Amino acid sequence: MRTMRSLMAGAFAATLLAATAIAQETELPNQKWSFENPFGTYDLAAAQRGFQIYSQVCSNCHSLQYLHYRDLAGIGLDVEQIKAIAANVTVPDGTDDQGQPKEGPATPASQFRSPFPNAKAAAAANNGGIPPDLSLIVNAREGGPNYVYGILTGYTDPPEGFKVGDGLYYNKTFPGHQIHMPQPLREGTVDYTDGTGNSLEQEAHDVVTFLSWAANPEAVERKQMGVRIVLFLVFLTGLTYAVKRKVWADVEH
Amino acid sequence: MVGLHKSEFTNPVINWIDTRLPVFTMIQKEYGEFPTPKNFNYFWNFGALAMVNLVIMIATGIFLAMNYQPNSELAFGSIQHIMRDVNYGWLLRYIHQNGASTFFIVTYIHIFRGLYYGSYKAPRELLWILGVVILIIMMATAFMGYVLPWGQMSYWGATVITNLFSAFPVVGPKIVTLLWGGFSVDNPTLNRFFSLHYLLPFLLVGVIFLHVIALHLTGSNNPLGIDVKSPQDTLPFHPYYTAKDSVGICVFLIVLSVLVFFAPNYLGDPNNFIPANPLQTPADIVPEWYFLPYYAILRSVPDKLLGVCLMFGSLLVLFVLPWLDTSKVRSVRFRPIYRVTLLVWVVAVFVLGACGAHKPEGIWVTLSRIGTLYYFAQFLVILPILGKLERPLPLPESISHPVIGGRGGGPLPTGAAAKPMEKA
Numbered sequence: 280m281r282t283m284r285s286l287m288a289g290a291f292a293a294t295l296l297a298a299t300a301i302a303q304e305t306e307l308p309n310q311k312w313s314f315e316n317p318f319g320t321y322d323l324a325a326a327q328r329g330f331q332i333y334s335q336v337c338s339n340c341h342s343l344q345y346l347h348y349r350d351l352a353g354i355g356l357d358v359e360q361i362k363a364i365a366a367n368v369t370v371p372d373g374t375d376d377q378g379q380p381k382e383g384p385a386t387p388a389s390q391f392r393s394p395f396p397n398a399k400a401a402a403a404a405n406n407g408g409i410p411p412d413l414s415l416i417v418n419a420r421e422g423g424p425n426y427v428y429g430i431l432t433g434y435t436d437p438p439e440g441f442k443v444g445d446g447l448y449y450n451k452t453f454p455g456h457q458i459h460m461p462q463p464l465r466e467g468t469v470d471y472t473d474g475t476g477n478s479l480e481q482e483a484h485d486v487v488t489f490l491s492w493a494a495n496p497e498a499v500e501r502k503q504m505g506v507r508i509v510l511f512l513v514f515l516t517g518l519t520y521a522v523k524r525k526v527w528a529d530v531e532h
Numbered sequence: 533m534v535g536l537h538k539s540e541f542t543n544p545v546i547n548w549i550d551t552r553l554p555v556f557t558m559i560q561k562e563y564g565e566f567p568t569p570k571n572f573n574y575f576w577n578f579g580a581l582a583m584v585n586l587v588i589m590i591a592t593g594i595f596l597a598m599n600y601q602p603n604s605e606l607a608f609g610s611i612q613h614i615m616r617d618v619n620y621g622w623l624l625r626y627i628h629q630n631g632a633s634t635f636f637i638v639t640y641i642h643i644f645r646g647l648y649y650g651s652y653k654a655p656r657e658l659l660w661i662l663g664v665v666i667l668i669i670m671m672a673t674a675f676m677g678y679v680l681p682w683g684q685m686s687y688w689g690a691t692v693i694t695n696l697f698s699a700f701p702v703v704g705p706k707i708v709t710l711l712w713g714g715f716s717v718d719n720p721t722l723n724r725f726f727s728l729h730y731l732l733p734f735l736l737v738g739v740i741f742l743h744v745i746a747l748h749l750t751g752s753n754n755p756l757g758i759d760v761k762s763p764q765d766t767l768p769f770h771p772y773y774t775a776k777d778s779v780g781i782c783v784f785l786i787v788l789s790v791l792v793f794f795a796p797n798y799l800g801d802p803n804n805f806i807p808a809n810p811l812q813t814p815a816d817i818v819p820e821w822y823f824l825p826y827y828a829i830l831r832s833v834p835d836k837l838l839g840v841c842l843m844f845g846s847l848l849v850l851f852v853l854p855w856l857d858t859s860k861v862r863s864v865r866f867r868p869i870y871r872v873t874l875l876v877w878v879v880a881v882f883v884l885g886a887c888g889a890h891k892p893e894g895i896w897v898t899l900s901r902i903g904t905l906y907y908f909a910q911f912l913v914i915l916p917i918l919g920k921l922e923r924p925l926p927l928p929e930s931i932s933h934p935v936i937g938g939r940g941g942g943p944l945p946t947g948a949a950a951k952p953m954e955k956a
Contacts, residue, residue: 317794344609345609345612345616346616350616411806414612415612415805415806418797418802418805419802419803419805419806420802421802423802454815494805496616497615497616497622501622501623501626501793501796502793502794504623504793505789505790505792505793505794506793508789508793509786509789509790509793512782512785512786512789513786515782516779516782516783516786519775519778519779519782520779522775522778523775523776523778523779526771526772526775527772527775527776530570530767530772531932
């Protein structure tokens with residue numbers, strides 16, 4: 280029996296190992312994120328700086344279509360700030376009296392503006408590559424925030440003998456190492472309004488914090504609710520177990 | 533028999549209803565007094581847990597369906613709408629998504645319990661067969677549910693799995709066209725899968741009802757695998773097993789909550805956060821974790837038709853299990869060799885699961901072949917022969933006998949354990 284147990288445990292461990300070992304050809308950076316542990320929350324200052332980077336850099340090519348401007352309350356912006364941000368953006372706004380599509384200033388209820396009207400237009404403007412929507416990018420890649428951080432900081436010179444295709448760029452994190460996106464962030468790409476230093480690492484860290492929030496805006500509420508619910512359930516389990524013991528107290532079994 | 537039921541309830545309203553439709557008497561009989569073997573361990577919680585899990589799935593599913601769009605253009609976005617804009621939509625969705633995983637965990641343990649203590653043997657064969665039907669309906673429901681978010685893995689998983697039917701000669705391609713509602717996985721496929729995903733759980737409720745009726749006719753098996761001999765062997769279901777099941781339900785809710793609140797996407801695939809794209813195949817198409825062993829069996833042989841037959845066969849063989857096992861002894865406690873072969877079988881299933889998560893290359897092919905071979909050998913070779921060769925340990929006289937004997941042979945309890953005798 281004991282040998283069987285260890286055999287089972289071994290098989291289980293092998294299964295777990297196999298699950299974690301699923302091919303990660305390049306080692307990803309292992310950054311510390313404010314939101315990663317069960318009690319973690321989003322570093323709102325970093326997320327706001329990240330939003331600044333998204334607005335000034337990423338949004339030129341990447342959409343964030345599942346977000347609305349009102350959602351920015353989630354990174355600590357107030358109503359006036361959100362209204363001001365939205366008012367500066369021009370979005371499609373139905374049709375005019377002649378039935379022609381017209382544009383107008385966004386409101387907090389508007390979807391984030393997409394840089395291209397459709398996938399074909401996006402591909403045409405980007406040498407055939409379609410810049411992916413960033414709403415879920417952190418969830419949509421193995422490695423999550425570390426992967427996106429790895430891409431943003433992964434632009435290096437190709438190793439000797441590596442031929443990079445036309446209109447492609449070498450990136451050590453990207454699978455296959457040839458990416459359509461030219462290096463988006465460098466040291467000093469943005470000037471932060473809050474005076475934070477603008478090294479590449481800082482910028483990448485901030486924008487990944489913002490994108491992690493964008494992918495899981497419910498995460499903080501979810502985890503806080505989870506702590507309360509699990510504590511309650513542990514208490515309830517204890518109580519139920521005590522009841523069970525009492526009910527069974529006079530039964531030989 | 534014609535005439536009104538003679539109700540014993542004193543409350544006039546309950547009595548009035550019960551006289552005309554004796555549901556209260558039924559509940560009292562089947563969930564109050566129902567004589568249940570007194571020696572259950574916590575493995576016997578899992579049927580109730582599966583029932584609770586199903587209720588959770590149906591309850592969350594109904595509200596998700598109110599906000600979901602079964603249209604290939606809108607489906608992916610409507611999930612994001614649920615996650616971001618619907619009040620507590622993320623909670624509903626994550627409970628439903630992870631509830632599918634816990635449903636399989638609970639059901640697989642429930643099935644293991646049946647195998648371990650021989651619950652499938654006479655007179656419970658039909659009970660077991662209904663259970664296998666439940667498993668198959670559950671798998672179909674889960675598969676179609678996974679297609680609904682219309683992410684990359686939804687789409688390509690649906691493509692791979694539905695294509696399996698094309699392996700059957702003559703009718704194969706027709707079945708596939710019928711499943712798809714066209715000539716590829718597309719909007720009609722999504723529409724019909726949504727409709728069926730909503731329908732099948734209610735079919736499931738019906739079959740589970742039969743499963744429970746069958747259970748209440750034969751009575752429960754127990755860890756000793758011997759029949760109930762006297763009322764001393766049993767306890768009324770309430771309050772003894774309602775109390776014990778409640779403990780299990782609380783622990784189950786903790787497990788579900790940890791998944792939902794702290795690791796909602798741990799069991800999922802990152803690819804399903806990318807909208808379905810028929811022009812771009814993901815590097816590796818993998819089903820959800822609960823299908824991995826079957827997926828490994830499917831890919832263990834180079835021939836498509838044989839692989840498909842083996843995969844379906846791995847489920848169908850369960851239907852005839854009560855007749856493949858030739859031993860009269862139910863519980864592994866008295867079948868030392870069967871215990872070993874069964875646990876090796878469990879190891880084989882885990883190994884197959886690991887194989888299913890990997891590309892069929894190198895060592896994984898060999899492992900999946902060994903796993904598949906053992907999976908079937910256990911049922912088709914070992915069980916029929918073992919029943920004839922194995923010498924079972926001596927069975928105890930009755931359920932209450934070894935229990936009391938084990939504790940020093942004290943006198944028969946006079947308290948609660950004796951009560952059911954009066955009722956019976």
